[in-house]
Amino acid sequence: MDFRAFHPPLRTLMGPGPSDVPPRILEALGRPTIGHLDPAFIELMDDVKRLLQYLMQTENALTMPISAPGSAGMEACFVNLVEPGDKVIVCQNGVFGGRMKENVERCGGVAVMVQDPWGSAIDPQKLEDALLANPDAKVVAFVHAETSTGAQSDAATLAELARRHDCLTIVDTVTSLGGTPVRVDEWQLDAVYSGTQKCLSCVPGIAPVTFSERAQHRIKNRTHKVQSWFLDMNLIMGYWGQGAKRAYHHTAPVNAMYALHEACLMVHEEGLENAWARHRRNHVALRAGLEAMGIAFIVDEAHRLPQLNAVRIPDGVDDAAVRRRLLQEHHLEIGAGLGDLAGKVWRIGLMGYSSRIENITGCLGALDGVLADMGAPVAAGAALPAAEKVLAAA
Amino acid sequence: MDFRAFHPPLRTLMGPGPSDVPPRILEALGRPTIGHLDPAFIELMDDVKRLLQYLMQTENALTMPISAPGSAGMEACFVNLVEPGDKVIVCQNGVFGGRMKENVERCGGVAVMVQDPWGSAIDPQKLEDALLANPDAKVVAFVHAETSTGAQSDAATLAELARRHDCLTIVDTVTSLGGTPVRVDEWQLDAVYSGTQKCLSCVPGIAPVTFSERAQHRIKNRTHKVQSWFLDMNLIMGYWGQGAKRAYHHTAPVNAMYALHEACLMVHEEGLENAWARHRRNHVALRAGLEAMGIAFIVDEAHRLPQLNAVRIPDGVDDAAVRRRLLQEHHLEIGAGLGDLAGKVWRIGLMGYSSRIENITGCLGALDGVLADMGAPVAAGAALPAAEKVLAAA
Numbered sequence: 001m002d003f004r005a006f007h008p009p010l011r012t013l014m015g016p017g018p019s020d021v022p023p024r025i026l027e028a029l030g031r032p033t034i035g036h037l038d039p040a041f042i043e044l045m046d047d048v049k050r051l052l053q054y055l056m057q058t059e060n061a062l063t064m065p066i067s068a069p070g071s072a073g074m075e076a077c078f079v080n081l082v083e084p085g086d087k088v089i090v091c092q093n094g095v096f097g098g099r100m101k102e103n104v105e106r107c108g109g110v111a112v113m114v115q116d117p118w119g120s121a122i123d124p125q126k127l128e129d130a131l132l133a134n135p136d137a138k139v140v141a142f143v144h145a146e147t148s149t150g151a152q153s154d155a156a157t158l159a160e161l162a163r164r165h166d167c168l169t170i171v172d173t174v175t176s177l178g179g180t181p182v183r184v185d186e187w188q189l190d191a192v193y194s195g196t197q198k199c200l201s202c203v204p205g206i207a208p209v210t211f212s213e214r215a216q217h218r219i220k221n222r223t224h225k226v227q228s229w230f231l232d233m234n235l236i237m238g239y240w241g242q243g244a245k246r247a248y249h250h251t252a253p254v255n256a257m258y259a260l261h262e263a264c265l266m267v268h269e270e271g272l273e274n275a276w277a278r279h280r281r282n283h284v285a286l287r288a289g290l291e292a293m294g295i296a297f298i299v300d301e302a303h304r305l306p307q308l309n310a311v312r313i314p315d316g317v318d319d320a321a322v323r324r325r326l327l328q329e330h331h332l333e334i335g336a337g338l339g340d341l342a343g344k345v346w347r348i349g350l351m352g353y354s355s356r357i358e359n360i361t362g363c364l365g366a367l368d369g370v371l372a373d374m375g376a377p378v379a380a381g382a383a384l385p386a387a388e389k390v391l392a393a394a
Numbered sequence: 395m396d397f398r399a400f401h402p403p404l405r406t407l408m409g410p411g412p413s414d415v416p417p418r419i420l421e422a423l424g425r426p427t428i429g430h431l432d433p434a435f436i437e438l439m440d441d442v443k444r445l446l447q448y449l450m451q452t453e454n455a456l457t458m459p460i461s462a463p464g465s466a467g468m469e470a471c472f473v474n475l476v477e478p479g480d481k482v483i484v485c486q487n488g489v490f491g492g493r494m495k496e497n498v499e500r501c502g503g504v505a506v507m508v509q510d511p512w513g514s515a516i517d518p519q520k521l522e523d524a525l526l527a528n529p530d531a532k533v534v535a536f537v538h539a540e541t542s543t544g545a546q547s548d549a550a551t552l553a554e555l556a557r558r559h560d561c562l563t564i565v566d567t568v569t570s571l572g573g574t575p576v577r578v579d580e581w582q583l584d585a586v587y588s589g590t591q592k593c594l595s596c597v598p599g600i601a602p603v604t605f606s607e608r609a610q611h612r613i614k615n616r617t618h619k620v621q622s623w624f625l626d627m628n629l630i631m632g633y634w635g636q637g638a639k640r641a642y643h644h645t646a647p648v649n650a651m652y653a654l655h656e657a658c659l660m661v662h663e664e665g666l667e668n669a670w671a672r673h674r675r676n677h678v679a680l681r682a683g684l685e686a687m688g689i690a691f692i693v694d695e696a697h698r699l700p701q702l703n704a705v706r707i708p709d710g711v712d713d714a715a716v717r718r719r720l721l722q723e724h725h726l727e728i729g730a731g732l733g734d735l736a737g738k739v740w741r742i743g744l745m746g747y748s749s750r751i752e753n754i755t756g757c758l759g760a761l762d763g764v765l766a767d768m769g770a771p772v773a774a775g776a777a778l779p780a781a782e783k784v785l786a787a788a
Contacts, residue, residue: 003445003662006438006655008428018648021427029649030424033415033597034402035727044400051397067599068462071644072624102623197645203427205461205599205647227621229496230466248732250465251591253599254412255423256650261400268397333429338642 014363015335016147016308016347018197018204019354025202028262029255036252044261051264052208055177056192058184063210064240065260067253070174073193073207075103076231077170080219081139081191084108088139089130091122094146095339096172118340121303122153124161131165140167145176148338150310150347151299156187163188168215174198178267179279179307179351190215199307201352202263206256279306282355285390289364292386293378298345309348317376319343330366360387408757409729410541410702410741412591412598413748419596422656423649430646438655445658446602449571450586452578457604458634459654461647464568467587467601469497470625471564474613475533475585478502482533483524485516488540489733490566512734515697516547518555525559534561539570542732544704545693550581557582562609568592572661573673573701573745584609593701595746596657600650673700676749679784683758686780687772692739703742711770713737724760754781
């Protein structure tokens with residue numbers, strides 16, 4: 001067998017995640033490993049918790065990173081809050097709502113689906129109807145920022161409806177956290193999970209989560225044990241809890257925590273509001289360029305995520321061929337469509353460290369060149385001046 | 395709030411893991427992140443699979459890393475192979491056998507416990523008795539190398555008994571893989587999980603797993619869906635499967651895979667047999683030093699893991715004070731006892747890159763100095779010459 005060291009190609013990551021990881025975070029990631037019970041690591045854990053509280057705008061004591069990707073963060077929320085037989089209303093407007101349904105059912109719960117078109121925000125009226133029709137529902141679950149479509153829903157309103165009907169909420173903020181406002185306490189969300197590889201621009205593999213007092217109460221008073229030992233918050237709390245005394249639960253991904261700490265630090269230094277404003281500003285410039293080319297967004301403006309731009313692939317254009325050329329010639333990754341949108345849309349991420357002016361011009365330039373060369377029905381040469389105009393005015 | 399960059403202290407890691415991560419692996423870890431569906435990453439995944447097949451001595455097609463720590467690797471084996479009502483015989487001779495019981499029960503299975511004293515190997519006769527008494531058992535689960543005690547069991551014999559009674563086996567090789575022989579195909583093990591932060595000296599957070607054809611058949615023919623969406627091998631196969639076409643399941647921890655690849659490469663370069671011999675040789679030297687001081691092992695020689703030396707704390711010695719001084723003065727981490735052995739033993743790891751001669755002398759020297767200074771009943775000054783004698787003869 002012949003094996004060689006792996007030296008990754010240098011890419012610009014403008015898909016739905018991972019986003020570009022800044023050198024500062026990569027450098028932190030590669031610092032020497034220490035033990036997961038080392039007093040120095042315990043201090044780091046405390047800092048990470050406080051930084052995540054800031055990022056999620058919450059004072060929840062139970063705020064911490066799960067030692068696995070966002071999908072496991074989702075599962076952590078469901079396995080801890082849903083018991084066999086529990087009815088859960090799931091609002092679906094994209095791929096990840098469907099994954100929530102899977103989670104409910106695998107917990108032995110009953111999922112009541114509330115469907116909205118992919119690319120639309122979740123309709124609060126439909127949720128209210130479902131709550132009225134299902135007075136025995138215990139949990140409402142929805143995706144704040146659908147990574148598959150680039151649509152954002154009104155989490156505050158949805159959570160208020162759930163609360164009025166005595167339901168806890170499980171909210172996916174994988175793509176929103178750090179890019180657009182996520183106000184866990186103000187919106188009174190109960191169980192919230194996110195990812196590190198989107199607007200935090202950290203390496204993938206960790207899932208920040210937070211649980212309200214109400215959610216904690218439910219977890220502590222369950223009838224059945226949590227079906228996952230690895231994700232049982234009752235046990236994880238012993239390791240991630242307060243004070244110097246920590247019980248061993250699992251071996252934390254020590255180096256990934258260095259990186260997450262540094263990523264949170266960067267958002268803290270920039271300031272959340274400034275980070276949100278940057279994502280918004282850069283979206284407007286990218287949008288100007290794309291629209292000048294004649295490329296249309298699939299989400300209406302009011303519900304569009306600035307950090308994830310889902311656009312319709314121009315007629316007659318070979319989706320895979322364009323993405324392949326962007327990757328091979330320009331070392332640029334943009335996202336394909338997912339699920340029902342496969343082959344129909346591209347998802348262009350401006351998330352975290354990827355949300356930079358040079359990425360906007362690089363992406364528009366590459367897309368313009370490749371599409372024009374392939375004879376696509378776009379206004380060649382129009383994108384960059386349009387984007388530049390917006391940038392100059394900003 | 396005041397936050398600062400985290401610069402970890404430089405430690406020598408001689409506990410039960412994580413072990414020292416060599417600079418080569420840290421450097422690989424910090425390389426630029428690329429997408430988890432990038433063709434270059436797909437190639438890396440294929441390499442990682444083939445390297446893990448070599449490390450685990452198997453041709454199982456279903457060999458891959460789980461994107462989470464060893465505990466999740468354990469859970470992946472149980473949730474995929476155990477269905478509600480299934481009877482599972484669990485051989486316990488330490489902490490991790492107890493965790494297996496938890497896993498069985500949380501899957502809705504029935505655990506039949508076969509107990510052996512902590513520090514002993516698993517007694518095959520007891521397993522055979524349990525198999526005879528429970529002809530309806532479907533799975534036998536045991537720990538090959540108990541991280542809590544440093545004892546190794548005879549996996550080949552235990553697996554043969556299980557097979558003779560038509561049971562699949564789930565085997566924990568977290569602490570053995572890369573340190574002592576793990577021959578998945580020769581021993582005909584069915585579901586095997588490990589960790590990266592022990593004898594592979596990779597960063598913690600990833601769990602290599604492998605499933606035999608028999609195990610795959612069981613997984614594909616389950617009556618109930620796997621209760622974990624994140625750990626459902628039927629779904630994970632779509633991403634880690636063969637060929638260029640990969641379906642998105644979750645976002646892989648890209649950088650951790652760079653590190654795992656490099657760690658596997660290092661074992662491949664050294665050669666598995668050479669790595670095993672190095673672990674054995676260094677254990678003999680450490681043992682000579684410890685025994686010269688008057689410190690005794692808790693596991694009899696025949697079942698002792700060379701990579702994890704569990705020794706009795708000398709009478710009257712303050713466990714925590716010694717470990718604190720080793721850490722603070724000598725920047726040396728050794729492991730405390732776990733579970734029933736807390737306060738009674740130390741666990742001194744010589745795993746992976748930590749299994750180096752300079753670590754043996756450093757550890758013996760520090761232990762000798764601290765214990766003598768604290769007036770412990772040990773033969774001060776005897777350890778280093780004894781170890782040196784063994785090293786010189788080797």
